[in-house]
Amino acid sequence: MFSDADAAALYDVLNPWDPERWPGDRFYDGLVAGAHSVLDAGCGTGSMLRRAREGGHAGRLTGIEPNRAALARARRRADIEWVEGTAADAGWKSEFDLVTMVSHAFQCLVTDAELRRSLAAIHAALRDGGRFAFETRHPQARAWEEWRPANATDVTDASGRTLRVWHETESVAGDVVTFSETIAEPDGTVLRVDRTRLRFLGAAALDAFLAEAGFAVEARYGDWERGPVTRTSREIVTLARRA
Template sequence: MDADRLYHDPALADFYDLENGWERSPDFAFCRALVEGAASMLDLGCGTGELAIAVSGGRTVVAVDPAPAMLGIARAKAGAGGVEFVEGDARTLRLGRRFDLVVLTGHAFQVFLTQEDRRAALATIAAHLAPGGRFVFDSRNPACREWEEWGPDDSMRLLDHPRFGAVAAWNDVALDAGTGIVTYGTHYEIRATGERLSAASRIAFPEKAELEALIAEAGLRVERWLGDWEGHAWQEGAKEIIPLGTLA
């Protein structure tokens, strides 16, 4: 899995929090509520650390990401001292520790492009989950074909970046019908200078049936399948596939 410039290039990573609006994000709110009562949490694919820092008061929080640029932003934030940030790959990570809650949100699970990658990531979750602990992750439902809404016309937006000023942003997208892998480009054009920053990202859209089989194989058990981060049960046509579960 090649390093994605969107997260590994410091200039591009600098747009991450601006684009995501964490306090308005339903997965952010869901995980903040889920961690209540838990003494420890492992955040796989923590990005810029917003969730990890927000829940770190009074509990052990370890946050892992493969991108040094994202971790650099995370470590510079207020409250970051309450989190142990680790550079690592969720497919191979072995900390030798177990946690009450393991989360992998922000559709980070979709960066695992092959079934073997997904199997390895789920084994990592199982290896770090304490008895009675819970895990949660999200993946977009391929049946909804959400990538069809990611073209330049639908995605064009104007950002007010604190350092660059006005920035035009847009995406483009291509589906590999043979593999089901979607490649989407992210483009930022700084209005003051005309400089353009771009990255191409690849993500997979595994079917729910595959996830069911791989989760069971990893020694995990799903308590509830959710169709969104508001907590509604999964059903055909739901935009999200969100397993919430524990060790089998």
């Protein structure tokens, strides 16, 4: 009743890339603008890279994404290189100045093995001195406690259809949270349910994985205005350099 293509289109409605409105988007736009060659790992529908090209970025822009429906939307722009796959699948060698994982995509790397393979591939894809930029939700903020049907969002999709979307935490096992996203009619008739697992790592654990992969942490922020990580931070924003 609600296809993968419908879900990908709805994602863009719910999560428009807008650096004027969202400081996180502005943060990444600045990094991308300053890099000649950029790989966005887990690029989704490609909004960040499409925005960069529209803004005049003349260098190499590449996105890699495993979700075919999302990638099909990204491929509407043909002057960017789009690749189907995951960060761990990447076979590039010393080709990029910057690799990004935006919109908390890093948290989809749930197991230690997934993390290690992905970080190794990202490290290999970067030139000497290249940077890897990503963010994760700080576990201390316990964002998953806000994922409940009472916080549903009503939205009008691109076709003019009104929908209701909510998230619901199903389980918390150590640092891994399983939750569902439900898309429904306004009367509650369910059209689609997707389940996702995310890993919530603290800064020390992140740094251990990065160091093992050959990265040095260049900067660490607790918000999108480049403030320090504090006891109330909701984000862990990391800039790591290929050592």
